[in-house]
Amino acid sequence: MSNTESRKEINSILIDIVEKALGSGIIGSVMVPSRGPENSFPWTLISDVSALERAEPLPPVMSVHGAKALASFTQSPSDGRLLAVMRPCEARAAVELSKLEQINLDNIILLTMDCPGAVPLSEYGEDGTIEPDLHHPDTLRPLCRQCIEFTSKGDLCLAIHGGLSMVVPLTTRGDELLDSLGMKAESDTSAWKEWASGLGQEREITRTESTDNLQKAYNGLQGLIEAFSGCISCRSCRTVCPICYCRLCFIDMKDRRSPASEYLERSRNSGATRLMSDTLLFHIGRMAHMSLSCVSCGMCEDACPSDIPIGRLVSMVSDNTTELFDYNAGSNSEDPLPLNTFRLEELHEYED
Amino acid sequence: MKETAGTKHRSSSNSWSAEIMDDFEPRIIGFLCNWCSYAGADLAGTSRLKMSPNLVPIKVMCSSRVDPEMVTDAFLRGADGVLIAGCHPGDCHYDKGNYYARRRFAVLKKVVESLGLEAERLRLSWISASEGARFQQVVEEFTEKIRKLGPNPTGKETLL
């Protein structure tokens, strides 16, 4: 099966499910990407079945992160039941955002799929013919190449590997939806799980290699300075990040402004100071704020107009910070946010 | 069978194409200043002047209170026309508010023009408290004009 066909197949199965659920009134609305003009794939909130004509649940690119789109209208509980079709990393971020009280998941069902990954926005460009291909990592965004959470997220997941072509329920909510759609079929998912663990292991290797390379290339302070030397302070990484939800970021606060004399002082210390200053403070500060909830979706890297490997860097840091608390962002909605809880006996190695 | 606007647009891929319908009733948002134009509207009412019911009045303390943001919000959410009405130049209750309002309106109008949007759907009129008849005339004229323009295509556009 060619990759185009597999994405087409995933799309048509997903649309069938959505159509059935929406048409029968089991759900009131669905959030799904749709084909827009000029090869674009904006998210759409659809309540009319006929609008599903343009739906493309699994587009080749990620334009806006699904959790961010979802958060734009779900801070208060949804009136009717809402089905959100999204990639695994989007579903994970949605769970994180619900913990951060930016999404109320009460009436929302998250439907994911075996994600093939996405094509970088810059490469998709005008022609719009490149397809994400699981087996050809060079077609994928760098973060997708090393993604180990590519399946089995949300309430249900469409499995298309390991000989399956069915929706697997992952929560009671997912179970109920399948039940009411009359779609529940007993099936052996062991081959699918085997596929997932196989690809997971491959991806782990890629991820370790990539981290090693990053650490080599951008080691220490000088390395970081070099990594972010192309930063133009456009803050796109922050704005497109599903986890960075603050209206006003710490870096933009008035009380952080420094007088000209301080910049001169900094310049005198080393002969010259880079402007806009505070590039590293911003990026390290952002990592400190969001790395525990980072889902390695790669939106930041895709949006960076200066081609900084920022997604890989943040993801690498996130590996380290989440390990501290044995936390996996978005995997379990019951786990409290690591910084909102504590254990009496922990982290002794960080104190004396 | 005549298709209703709703079904036609939802299934159509070019939902921006405006259509003129016989039963089209324009929805016009009117930002009326408290001291002149709202009083003018009141006078039109108490004088029992007949006029189209298409204008939804919103009272503001001064025409300069109207942030262009409020106008674009109405415009993009499907208002067929937006009227800002205030005291005549020189008569502003706050002395000069309406002169500033006029500049802001000019920015709005030119921005909208530069984008090829329908600037005709936006109007700034000076109506004093004693001009009940003028209020009626502005509302009638503007409603007719909008009726001819047809529904604002933003009302059905799903990708704004």
Next chain:
Amino acid sequence: MIENSVLISTSSTLDTMRRLLTQLLENREVDSVFALRETRQEGRYCYSLITDPSLVSEVLPFHPVMPVQGARALSNLTITEPFDRPVAALLRPCEIRAFVENVKQSQGSLENIFIISCTCPGVIPASRLLGEERDEVLRNPDENIRNACRACTEFIPGAQADMTVIIASDKPLDGAVIYLHSERAVETAEKFDSCTLEKGPPPTELTSELLEARGKALKELLRDIPAPGDGLRSLVSLFSACIGCRGCREACPLCSCVLCDYETARTAHSPELVRAEAKRKGSLRVPSGTLQFQLGRLMHISPICTSCGQCSDVCPVDIPVSDIFIRAANLVQESLNYFPGRDTDDTPPLATFVEKELLDITD
């Protein structure tokens, strides 16, 4: 009489500029230099505040890139207090104009800034300097400049500049030609060795052909305004690929609000409203408000936009944002009779009015 005083040097412009800046720093005529440098990564540049004369050798004066709009960087430096000692700032004309607008809005101060500007040939989009085509692009800068630069007719700096380095000119120059506009500039030039001070023709005479070409390009850009009523469709198309990164706003030297109006709870569409709207239309793009944001920014910025093109440059999905802004700015500024960045004493256009004006848009 300073008018049209010009410093002429037989060595290259780059060399002359570096020597001039070194002299300024070594003689303590200025405390620091604000200029472009290449970073440690090839093809990536940054503005720097330089105090050590030995680092002037890294300065790339008027290298055809604009990593950050200079006004934004200068505003950052001077927003809480002005420089207390002189600094030499190398700025392009559109950066000066934007900074003048910043100053008017209390977002910076021109005090103690000695401005060295140039007749600006334009800058190359940053993305074009990241790939392999970089060397090729740099060899033919004129063919690769931003759209905004191609249509820029304000490439000669205004009254704020102390010096104007001739970079763009109709005919190639031998060596460096620098116009001096202030007493301080003349004093500096007089101390500068291996150069001659002369009277030259007004800089406009060196660039009349360029002005004509740019004027033509601007006219073409302005001609592309869609007919009334056709705009919605093209706007929706243009911004359908918008990823909402707000890079255009962050890069804009004039968008200086601490918290943008469009990040506030006041303008945010409530969840209930979005859901109701989606129900009414059958389908609705989320997050909603892409065009609302763009229109809002146009409303706020078009009266003072200096057409620098930075917004297009940072757009990761190549939306020609600056084309839209340049068109709007032209219409708006013409109707308000306002020229952004001309003079710090000009009142901002929306903070003033003329009693008898704009009569055609009211009734």
